[in-house]
Amino acid sequence: MTTPTKILVAQGGGPTAVINQSLAGVVLEARKFPQVAKVYGAHHGVRGIVNEELLDLTQETSHNLEMVARTPSSALGSTRDKPDAKYCHEIFEVLRAHEIGAFFYVGGNDSSDTVRIVAEEAEKANYPLRCLHIPKTIDNDLVHNDHTPGFPSAARFVAQAFAGANLDNAALPGVYVAVVMGRHAGFLTAASALGKKFPDDGPHLIYVPERTFDVDQFLKDVKSTYDRLGRCVVAVSEGIHDASGAPIITKLASQVEHDAHGNVQLSGTGALADLLCEEVKNKLGIKRVRGDTFGYLQRSFIGCVSDVDQREAREVGEKAVQYAFWGETNGSVTIKRTGFYSVDYELAPLRAVAGKTRVMDDAFLNEAGNDVTDAFRLYLRPLLGSGMPDAFRLRPNAVPKVLNKD
Amino acid sequence: MTTPTKILVAQGGGPTAVINQSLAGVVLEARKFPQVAKVYGAHHGVRGIVNEELLDLTQETSHNLEMVARTPSSALGSTRDKPDAKYCHEIFEVLRAHEIGAFFYVGGNDSSDTVRIVAEEAEKANYPLRCLHIPKTIDNDLVHNDHTPGFPSAARFVAQAFAGANLDNAALPGVYVAVVMGRHAGFLTAASALGKKFPDDGPHLIYVPERTFDVDQFLKDVKSTYDRLGRCVVAVSEGIHDASGAPIITKLASQVEHDAHGNVQLSGTGALADLLCEEVKNKLGIKRVRGDTFGYLQRSFIGCVSDVDQREAREVGEKAVQYAFWGETNGSVTIKRTGFYSVDYELAPLRAVAGKTRVMDDAFLNEAGNDVTDAFRLYLRPLLGSGMPDAFRLRPNAVPKVLNKD
Structure with a gap:
């Protein structure tokens, strides 16, 4: 990616309280890269891509992005569409038409599978596209993650x-x-x-x-x-x-x-x-x-939000951009626990995460x-996170009964 | 009330996020009065009174009372019992047996009616009892109030x-x-x-x-x-x-x-x-x-609590104690709006509030x-109150369509 390229970010599946942190992480980090010409967002996930309903996030203020980051639910809109091979091909055609060089999809296991298929389409067509899945789900059911942003x-x-x-x-x-x-x-x-x-x-x-x-x-x-x-x-x-x-x-x-x-x-x-x-x-x-x-x-x-969650959701977005431009492969950003409490991020192969469900x-x-x-x-x-409210109760100091009617 | 007396406080009806502020308001204010020998609380409202399930709140630390004040729901427990005349007579008998000189009941319109009947019982028996109703209801449906604590x-x-x-x-x-x-x-x-x-x-x-x-x-x-x-x-x-x-x-x-x-x-x-x-x-x-x-x-x-609500719920409890010992009548503490935004408190006759329902x-x-x-x-x-979270959205900057398939 030597000439500046356009990138596209979208949000899929159920909204969370911090999914916009990941969006802001992608946009704010990407806008620092000389390799990035434009940052686009798609309305309502993959559906917005196939319908070409795109938003130029290069023209959004940093301040408003920070405010949106603190707002729950998917600011770009979301979708429950689960793309099949044909749908993924349509996604790819739009990405190609808009000369998108990197595709970032924030979502759960279905979304990671979409990213995998789109990446395969691009490879088949010999089109240079970096594909990154950014984890998100309140269900906490993505494999290869200590936990998932939103949960x-x-x-x-x-x-x-x-x-x-x-x-x-x-x-x-x-x-x-x-x-x-x-x-x-x-x-x-x-x-x-x-x-x-x-x-x-x-x-x-x-x-x-x-x-x-x-x-x-x-x-x-x-x-x-x-x-x-x-x-x-x-x-x-x-x-x-x-x-x-x-x-x-x-x-x-x-x-x-x-x-x-x-x-x-x-x-x-x-x-x-x-x-x-x-x-x-x-x-x-x-x-x-x-x-x-x-x-x-x-x-x-x-x-009602966890500050730890906010921070990590922001970081997985940032890391996705770093992996896209400094790394060499497609993948899914994952969270590893390294201390009590500390995390680090790794890039897992899309195939390792896509479509799989973790349980307790x-x-x-x-x-x-x-x-x-x-x-x-x-x-x-x-x-x-910090500031969890706490419940207190009165201590027992019973008054002796006088009437004792029972 | 020249010799120190005992007082009793109880909580009735549906819990709220700030009903314990009123409890703390009564207890902390009453403990400052030389007229007060003991501060009792009844478990589960009027039911705890008739069952003599009383708690000595004079033996509770101020610190823990402050912590309980910030905890939602009724720390003394509550009840849905709606006392009839016989039940109110039983309440009165317990108050008399424990030599209670003032009765404070935090609750809605049903509770204010209970206070009214208990006050009438005491009067009939020629027993000196000061009866105060302290407003509380998330329904905001008490008459003679600009609004009610908890709402x-x-x-x-x-x-x-x-x-x-x-x-x-x-x-x-x-x-x-x-x-x-x-x-x-x-x-x-x-x-x-x-x-x-x-x-x-x-x-x-x-x-x-x-x-x-x-x-x-x-x-x-x-x-x-x-x-x-x-x-x-x-x-x-x-x-x-x-x-x-x-x-x-x-x-x-x-x-x-x-x-x-x-x-x-x-x-x-x-x-x-x-x-x-x-x-x-x-x-x-x-x-x-x-x-x-x-x-x-x-x-x-x-x-999730309004700081304005916390403050006012505390104050209606405090005011009830002040009315009981500095005032001359029974009554229901009411909230009047005096500015944008400011309130003051007044004591309304029990009969004016009891059992009535306000609508929008x-x-x-x-x-x-x-x-x-x-x-x-x-x-x-x-x-x-302060610190209401705010929602932000991305500004519209549409990307021109390239494929225009529709």
């Missing part, structure tokens, strides 16, 4: 939400079931454990897709906790399934929606929480049973499959 | 949630419906409007219980917004009802739960959001339709009944 901030939201929900449940006791995003990986649901301070705090039970969900065992677990504490706070992944692998939600929903990937719609409905609450009410006879579904708040709530290590889950271990707490805590 | 923080949560949900919906367009707490008063749902920055930002439609909800009109409104912007973000109060006054949720739910007050259970279920989403999908044929129910997060999320002024709602006015924005903005 720490979503985890922080979930931990804070459960810290508050636990306090609410302690004030007005009953059973509380909250459903957290996560189709195959339970990391985000497991983050609920970091909302716990005192031994009797909730969440008392945590169910993730890495383990089979048995409704009868769930009811036994709830009953045992309720009998012991007079209340019970439960965290459940939207992706929990029975022994056959069938999502628990399909047992209830009359109409089930499927996305372009053939996946059942799990988010954007309160059905699973309501189903589980009905089971508890009907089978255990507990009166006050409440269900919440954290829904889109957990990935897009403004004002066995060491992170207890034997009963209804809670996390201290190993998981130690893994997650530094990612949540 | 500003919940409103801040709702505004931040919609700011984020709007960004998420802009990135992945479709229809998004979020259900906000509020049975009779729409203040909290209306707070969603403060999440809006640019003219095309959501929420594009806001429906509150102050207006009749017509499903056909709702669908027309959604269609018109969707046709114009390609997306639509909707805020809906859980208490929306049809022309006959029947809650919209009862049109769906097969089993409807009632509380001690005979109210239909609206919170702790995602049914209303799911019902409205189904309507949009089926009648308008829009594919990507998502529903969220903010549930308990809006009143208990830790780490007509001036706060637009004519179509599907949005708020600037008068409401001006009313609410100062309450949200």
